[in-house]
Amino acid sequence: MSTRFRTATQRGTILLTTLAIALVLSSPYVRAAETPVPRLTDAHGLTVTDQPRWVDDTHRTFVFSVATDQVPAPTLLPGQEPGKHKIVVTLPRNYDPSARYPVQYYLHGHPDRPDSPWNQRVVERATEGVDLITVQPNGSGRGWYSNWVNPGAAGPQNWETFHLDQVIPFVDANLATIADRDHRAIVGHSMGGFGAFHYAEHRPDLFSALGSFSGGLDLRNSEIRAAITTTLVNPASGTPAVGADAVFGPPVWPFDGVWNAQSPAHHVASLRGMTIALYTGNGGNLTVNPVQAVVENRARETTLVTAANLTAHGIPFHLADYGDGSGWAPGCTGKHAEEACVQADMNHFVALRHP
Incomplete structure (x- = not known):
């Protein structure tokens, strides 16, 4: 082989190698992989018990844990640690700590958790290419996003105070957020849909957009009351189980004043001026997965009551x-x-704010 030919071959190899390196370095996945995980500091009553770690190699979503005196001992699902609340954060691709981003809070359902893989998938798909931070706080298997009126031996279960007065300012203090109402949204699925409406109605100063994915929004509905009380006494919703009156008090008249007062479907006036979105199916074919079909059908009834009151x-x-x-x-x-x-619900909700 001639020296001239070897030189041309070597030049071609160098060129191909250079192009390959350029292509790899230009990949958004590689750039994301170089993003350092944020380091968080204690603030607003929250103690960081586990610093953030990336959940996978795409380096968009990280999880960390905090302790709070507002819910020092949440009931636990399998694998959860006593006294620790996991919080999951999904960042925009190529997150820049020197920039500022809007935030949405996504509240999980029952008996779910913020670090469920499916919640990560839903959020990452819906926010791909969107400059938006999504925060998923722990709501326990049965926290019901409320300050419990009768927690008993469970000790303080002030979920609303934990999330609104601690988690939100903590996130604003530690991440590159636009820390105002106009750039903050809240959305949730099932129990989380209730929580999203509940929080937005109580603190309209915090949120400018609100969404419910099949939320149980009508606490005056006897079927919803039965469903909620079942989650409280059922060990599958978390251990230890608690009393049926733990969150909202007794669910029967004339002792049901808290249930009536906290029913999101009936207290919509404070939502005026927000972007509001409701999503629901009807359960579809009742012979296929009948339990989930019935649950969705009943959630739909509460959604329609809420829609009627918003219209009124x-x-x-x-x-x-x-x-x-x-x-x-x-x-x-x-x-x-x-x-x-x-997924389709979340895609639509994100597009309402970030078309």
Whole structure:
């Protein structure tokens, strides 16, 4: 082989290698992998018990844990640690700590947790290419995003105070957020849909956008009361189990004043001026996964009551009442906690604010 030919071959190899390196370095996944995980400091009553760690190699979502005196001993699902609240954060790709980003809070359902893989998938898909931070705080399997009126031996269970007075300012103090109402949204699924409305109604100064994915919004509905009290006494919702009156007091008249006062469907007036979105299916085919079909169907009734009350108050809102899901998203069959349905819900909600 001639020296001239070897030189041309070597030049070609160098050129190809250079191009390959350039392509790799230009990949958004590689740039994301170089993003250092944020380091957090204690603030606003929260003690960081576990510093953030990336959940996977894409380096968009990290998880950390905090302790709080507002909920020092949450009831636990399998694998959860006593006294520790995991919080999951999904950053925009190529997150820049020197920039500032809007934030959405996503509240999980029952009996779920913020670090469930499906919650990560839903958030990351919906926010791909969007300059938006998403925060998923722990709500316990049965926290119901409320300050409990009768926690008993469980000790303080002040979930509302924990999230609104501690988590939100903690996030603003530690991450590159735009820390004002206009750039903060809240959304939730199932129990989290209740929590999103509950929090927005109590603190309209904090949020400018609100969404419920099949939330149980009507606490005056006897079926919803039965469902909630079941979550409280059922060990599968977390251990130890608690009393049926732990969160809102006795669920029967004439002792049900807290249930009535905290029913999001009936206290919508403070939501005026917010971007509001409601999503629900009808359960679809009741012979397929009948439990989730019935749960969704009943959640739909509470959504429609909420929509009627918003209409009565002259408050604009978006309603996606997608029935059996066939026209909403591939794979969505109108069932409760169905990932394809929730994904389409989240996609739509994010696009309302970030088209």
